[in-house]
Amino acid sequence: MPRRMTSPAPKTEKRRHAVMTDVARLAGVSYQTVSRVLNESPLVRGETRERVLAAIRELDYRPNSVARALVTGRSKTLGVVTFDTKLYGPASTLLGIEQAAHDEGYAVSISSLRSLNRDTVLAAIEQLRDHGVDGVAVIAPVRAGFDALKHVRSDFPVVAAAVGSTASIPVASVDQTAGAAAATRYLLSLGHKTVWHLAGPADWTEAEDRIQGWAAELEAAGAEVPDVVRGDWTPRSGYELGERLLEIRELTAVLVANDQMALGLLRRLHEAGRQVPRDLSVVGFDDIPEAAYLTPPLTTVRQDFSELGKLCLQILLRRIEGELEPTRVVVPPELVIRASTGPARKR
Amino acid sequence: MPRRMTSPAPKTEKRRHAVMTDVARLAGVSYQTVSRVLNESPLVRGETRERVLAAIRELDYRPNSVARALVTGRSKTLGVVTFDTKLYGPASTLLGIEQAAHDEGYAVSISSLRSLNRDTVLAAIEQLRDHGVDGVAVIAPVRAGFDALKHVRSDFPVVAAAVGSTASIPVASVDQTAGAAAATRYLLSLGHKTVWHLAGPADWTEAEDRIQGWAAELEAAGAEVPDVVRGDWTPRSGYELGERLLEIRELTAVLVANDQMALGLLRRLHEAGRQVPRDLSVVGFDDIPEAAYLTPPLTTVRQDFSELGKLCLQILLRRIEGELEPTRVVVPPELVIRASTGPARKR
DNA sequence: ATACACTATGTGAACGCTCACAATGCGGAA
DNA sequence: TTCCGCATTGTGAGCGTTCACATAGTGTAT
Numbered sequence: 001m002p003r004r005m006t007s008p009a010p011k012t013e014k015r016r017h018a019v020m021t022d023v024a025r026l027a028g029v030s031y032q033t034v035s036r037v038l039n040e041s042p043l044v045r046g047e048t049r050e051r052v053l054a055a056i057r058e059l060d061y062r063p064n065s066v067a068r069a070l071v072t073g074r075s076k077t078l079g080v081v082t083f084d085t086k087l088y089g090p091a092s093t094l095l096g097i098e099q100a101a102h103d104e105g106y107a108v109s110i111s112s113l114r115s116l117n118r119d120t121v122l123a124a125i126e127q128l129r130d131h132g133v134d135g136v137a138v139i140a141p142v143r144a145g146f147d148a149l150k151h152v153r154s155d156f157p158v159v160a161a162a163v164g165s166t167a168s169i170p171v172a173s174v175d176q177t178a179g180a181a182a183a184t185r186y187l188l189s190l191g192h193k194t195v196w197h198l199a200g201p202a203d204w205t206e207a208e209d210r211i212q213g214w215a216a217e218l219e220a221a222g223a224e225v226p227d228v229v230r231g232d233w234t235p236r237s238g239y240e241l242g243e244r245l246l247e248i249r250e251l252t253a254v255l256v257a258n259d260q261m262a263l264g265l266l267r268r269l270h271e272a273g274r275q276v277p278r279d280l281s282v283v284g285f286d287d288i289p290e291a292a293y294l295t296p297p298l299t300t301v302r303q304d305f306s307e308l309g310k311l312c313l314q315i316l317l318r319r320i321e322g323e324l325e326p327t328r329v330v331v332p333p334e335l336v337i338r339a340s341t342g343p344a345r346k347r
Numbered sequence: 348m349p350r351r352m353t354s355p356a357p358k359t360e361k362r363r364h365a366v367m368t369d370v371a372r373l374a375g376v377s378y379q380t381v382s383r384v385l386n387e388s389p390l391v392r393g394e395t396r397e398r399v400l401a402a403i404r405e406l407d408y409r410p411n412s413v414a415r416a417l418v419t420g421r422s423k424t425l426g427v428v429t430f431d432t433k434l435y436g437p438a439s440t441l442l443g444i445e446q447a448a449h450d451e452g453y454a455v456s457i458s459s460l461r462s463l464n465r466d467t468v469l470a471a472i473e474q475l476r477d478h479g480v481d482g483v484a485v486i487a488p489v490r491a492g493f494d495a496l497k498h499v500r501s502d503f504p505v506v507a508a509a510v511g512s513t514a515s516i517p518v519a520s521v522d523q524t525a526g527a528a529a530a531t532r533y534l535l536s537l538g539h540k541t542v543w544h545l546a547g548p549a550d551w552t553e554a555e556d557r558i559q560g561w562a563a564e565l566e567a568a569g570a571e572v573p574d575v576v577r578g579d580w581t582p583r584s585g586y587e588l589g590e591r592l593l594e595i596r597e598l599t600a601v602l603v604a605n606d607q608m609a610l611g612l613l614r615r616l617h618e619a620g621r622q623v624p625r626d627l628s629v630v631g632f633d634d635i636p637e638a639a640y641l642t643p644p645l646t647t648v649r650q651d652f653s654e655l656g657k658l659c660l661q662i663l664l665r666r667i668e669g670e671l672e673p674t675r676v677v678v679p680p681e682l683v684i685r686a687s688t689g690p691a692r693k694r
Numbered sequence: 695a696t697a698c699a700c701t702a703t704g705t706g707a708a709c710g711c712t713c714a715c716a717a718t719g720c721g722g723a724a
Numbered sequence: 725t726t727c728c729g730c731a732t733t734g735t736g737a738g739c740g741t742t743c744a745c746a747t748a749g750t751g752t753a754t
Contacts (some may be wrong), residue, residue, distance in 0.1 A: 019710060030734050035712065043732060066416045066479040067710035071739045075413060077456070077478065086636070091438045098459050107478045109424070109456050112445055131424065131454045132413040235640040260637065267640040289433070290607065293582040293614040295642050366740055377704045382742065390702060414740035418709050 018059035027055035038063055069132055077107040078316065079128030079136040083116045083145070087233065088259075088288045089305060093139050093161050096309020104317060109133055116140060121148035129156060135320045137161055137312050142203045157319035161312040162206060170319060170326040172312040176206045179301040179333030180213030183255050183283045185221075186299075186335060191344040192253035192281065194223040198241060198265065199230055200257040210257050210285065231261045238264025246272055252280060252344045259284040259291050259300055266294060266340070277342035287336055297338035307331050365406035374402035385410055416479055424454040425663065426475030426483040430463045430492070434580065435606075435635045436652055440486050440508050443656020451664060456480055463487060468495035476503060482667045484508055484659050489550045504666035508659040509553060517666060517673040519659040523553045526648040526680030527560030530602050530630045532568075533646075533682060538691040539600035539628065541570040545588060545612065547604040548579055557604050557632065578608045585611025593619055599627060599691045606631040606638050606647055613641060613687070624689030634683055644685035654678050 024031040029048060036044050037052040044052075055061070069075035078101050085091045098108045109131060111124040121144065125136050135157035138145055145160070149169045152158050159170045187195045197214050200207030211228055218225045229244055231237035238261030245251055245265070256262035262284035269276055276282055276296055284291060287302035311329045318327065371378040376395060383391050384399040391399075402408070416422040425448050432438045445455045456478060458471040468491065472483050482504035485492055492507070496516045499505050506517045534542045544561050547554030558575055565572045576591055578584035585608030592598055592612070603609035609631035616623055623629055623643055631638060634649035658676045665674065 021710085031711085032713095032735080033733060036733090039712085045732065048732085062477050064417075064479075064710055065477055066413060066422060067739090068712075069413045069739095070411075070417050070710080070741085071712045073739080085432075085442050086435070086439055088433070092433055095432050095459060098457060099461065102458065107456050107458075107475070109454050110445060111449065111454075112442060114446065128454070130409050130412055132411075235637050239640055263637055264640045267642055267644075270642050290582050290610055290637060293586055293611045295614055295617050297614075368740085378740090379705080379742085380703060383703085386742085392702065395702080411740050414709090415742075416709095417711085417740080418742045420709080 017064075018061040019064070020061075022059055023052065023055045023061050026059060027052045074134055075107075075132040076105060077109055077131075077133045078313075079125070079131075079133035080108055080110045080139065081121060081124045081128070081136060081145075082110060082112045082139045083142075085112050088286055089141075089162070089303065090139050092305030093309045093312070096306035097137055097139075097161070097313050098309070099306070100310040100313040104313070106134075113140070116142055117144045118148040118151070121145045122151060125152055125156075125158065135159070135316045137316050141206045142201075143205055144203060146205060157316060159312055159316040159319065161308060168326060170315050170328065172308055172315055172329045172331070174206075174303045174305075174308055174331045174333050176209035176333070177213035177216070179285065179303070179335070180210040180255065181217040182333070182335045183285075183299075183301050184214045184217035186337070187253040187255065187281060187283065187341065188217070188221050188223060190253075190281065190341065193250070193344065194218060194226060194253070196226050196245065196248065196251055196254040197228045198238065198245070198254055198256040198261055199228040200261075201232055202230065207257055210255075214255055231257070233258050233260060235260045235264035235267075237261055238266075239268045241265070242268025242272075246274070253283075253341075254280065255283045255285075257285050259286045259288045259298060262298055262300070262340075263290070263294060266296075266298070270295070276340050279345055281341040281344075283341060291336075292338060294340075296340045299338045299341040300336050302334045302336050304331055304334075364411075365408040366411070367408075369406055370399065370402045370408050373406060374399045421481055422454075422479040423452060424456055424478075424480045425660075426472070426478075426480035427455055427457045427486065428468060428471045428475070428483060428492075429457060429459045429486045430489075432459050435633055436488075436509070436650065437486050439652030440656045440659070443653035444484055444486075444508070444660050445656070446653070447657040447660040451660070453481075460487070463489055464491045465495040465498070468492045469498060472499055472503075472505065482506070482663045484663050488553045489548075490552055491550060493552060504663060506659055506663040506666065508655060515673060517662050517675065519655055519662055519676040519678070521553075521650045521652075521655055521678045521680050523556035523680070524560035524563070526632065526650070526682070527557040527602065528564040529680070529682045530632075530646075530648050531561045531564040533684070534600040534602065534628060534630065534688065535564070535568050535570065537600070537628065537688065540597070540691065541565060541573060541600075543573050543592065543595065543598055543601040544575045545585065545592070545601055545603040545608055546575040546577055547608075549577065551580075554604055557602075561602055578604070580605050580607060582607045582611035582614075584608055585613075586615045588612070589615025589619075593621070600630075600688075601627065602630045602632075604632050606633045606635045606645060609645055609647070609687075610637070610641060613643075613645070617642070623687050626692055628688040628691075630688060638683075639685060641687075643687045646685045646688040647683050649681045649683050651678055651681075 020031045020034050024034045034052055037049050082090050082094055101108045113120050128136050137159045139161045141162045162173045184195050199211050215225050229241050231241050242265045284298045284300035287300045291298040291300050308331050315327045367378045367381050371381045381399055384396050429437050429441055448455045460467050475483050484506045486508045488509045509520045531542050546558050562572050576588050578588050589612045631645045631647035634647045638645040638647050655678050662674045
């Protein structure tokens with residue numbers, strides 16, 4: 001029985017790693033019995049099990065998950081496709097998914113995109129699949145990413161995190177519309193005639209959802225719906241677009257689509273000598289850790305990203321188990337009132 | 348030759364996935380020739396290669412990396428152990444490693460710790476190893492994490508990112524000492540008698556390195572070395588410890604160990620009516636995207652985390668290739684001067 | 695011609711595990 | 725006693741690759 005490395009052992013090389021046969025031999029059973037113990041089969045006599053477990057401990061045996069994956073077709077590994085993990089939202093969602101996955105005994109492979117379009121998302125999913133993952137979660141809250149998911153072969157489990165609202169694919173998301181509406185409602189309740197909106201990029205579905213919630217709330221209140229101003233999520237864009245907002249005479253309240261832009265805007269307003277919230281109220285979105293310590297502390301809509309990640313994972317696991325219908329789960333956001341909002345100033 | 352799923356096919360289930368034998372059959376060669384084509388062996392006639400490639404395309408054949416991993420013992424997957432990926436530094440480093448790894452054809456499995464000590468780090472590494480990764484990078488810039496690495500069996504490739512300076516293990520790090528020294532030197536050059544330091548937790552090696560750089564620079568300049576004040580990296584702690592700093596009469600300049608704490612401190616100073624930089628100069632560390640848009644824009648020490656990630660990966664790959672001696676690489680930081688620093692005020 | 699070095703391709707085995715089924719031993723019902 | 729069923733264990737095969745070696749084919753120095 002010629003092994004790859006035959007008996008005339010070349011170096012003092014110690015046995016790389018114990019395998020199932022080694023354990024079986026030491027315990028005086030067959031490899032199959034070892035396998036049964038490992039898989040917690042009830043068909044093993046208590047005493048035998050003990051003997052096997054002892055052998056496992058003695059040899060410091062670790063099951064080879066690659067071999068197991070080969071035969072079972074399940075790797076107990078999940079893939080996550082992300083974009084721009086420096087952003088607080090994606091980073092937190094990833095973390096949520098990852099920790100939930102580990103709790104369920106899954107490893108997590110990530111693939112972070114540099115550019116985001118249908119092809120890159122699709123390619124990343126395929127690559128993960130080739131690496132043997134059992135399913136993939138996509139944190140790509142742009143329309144392109146969401147389109148991509150429709151093109152994944154339907155027998156491969158995929159979920160989307162925080163992708164927009166109109167989808168035929170399984171999705172976990174924060175209710176952006178409700179969040180934006182709540183913030184808008186709050187500002188109106190403070191006496192503001194209307195609320196401006198510094199939005200995110202048009203291809204981000206969550207940006208669109210926020211616009212929708214904001215506009216709907218204004219309309220419901222009979223308030224004017226101003227044109228949206230588009231930023232790109234960065235503090236820089238908030239700063240630069242502050243310029244534009246400063247020109248608007250009647251501006252008394254602005255809903256900003258994320259905290260980072262709000263931060264840039266706050267800076268610009270400060271430079272222009274505008275007082276927040278005396279002259280102008282500002283609401284952000286996300287509740288980044290910094291939000292409470294800005295000047296002034298930022299009123300914002302908190303998103304529970306780790307909850308989102310958890311739910312996302314649950315959906316994915318169910319799909320892996322074979323559930324077919326696309327589940328959709330929504331996490332409610334929460335308005336956190338701090339010091340950047342106040343009553344409308346007298347005109 | 349009984350296959351698992353025999354000819355009396357149960358459902359209209361189409362063939363799950365083409366395998367090498369299918370390609371071989373279609374191309375009229377043996378599976379081994381297909382393997383050779385896949386592995387770019389020169390021992391294949393051009394015409395044969397073409398035929399095989401055509402068959403691969405036609406069947407949409409994808410090599411099964413799990414099977415390959417089983418036989419080669421290489422999975423082309425790397426593991427990354429991280430802590431608190433919501434923090435800007437770790438998140439960015441992870442991103443750097445991940446993207447560099449993908450460029451090299453490696454997949455990346457992550458494991459993010461909830462608590463950080465020797466056992467959790469070790470357990471995470473083992474778990475990744477059990478899942479078949481070829482090597483592991485640890486982003487755990489605390490002493491405990493670094494201790495853990497010394498206990499990993501030496502035949503398994505491991506690198507540390509940004510772990511402190513005294514190590515017998517392969518490490519890529521930013522030169523914290525130099526960064527802190529540069530910032531301190533700059534403040535002294537502005538005429539400040541000495542510089543206070545709001546440091547990070549004592550078990551973080553980068554916190555200690557920064558303290559060391561700061562203290563050394565003060566000593567070199569013959570300046571008094573005040574007691575350090577300890578924060579925990581959060582904006583909250585910067586805010587709360589601001590209280591303590593406010594009591595110090597002679598305080599004119601403070602070096603804060605990261606931007607988030609600096610942000611909290613700035614907030615506290617603002618509340619207390621202290622003007623930055625007129626009354627007090629503040630320098631941060633990291634250059635988070637928000638730093639330029641704080642009030643005032645923060646002078647800080649920029650760390651190139653993605654470069655760090657890249658280097659980290661290179662070291663890891665070299666180890667996987669069999670390099671033995673622990674390489675150590677250092678990335679220089681950069682002092683970014685903005686508006687939170689200025690000349691010392693008259694006492 | 696005969697051997698000798700290639701080149702190009704094929705065959706058998708192994709990686710470490712799980713699945714399907716066979717084999718063994720035992721107690722109790724017939 | 726004889727047979728059946730059940731609990732327990734073992735055997736053979738196969739997952740989809742790659743590695744090591746064997747074989748066939750071609751040209752060329754001897």
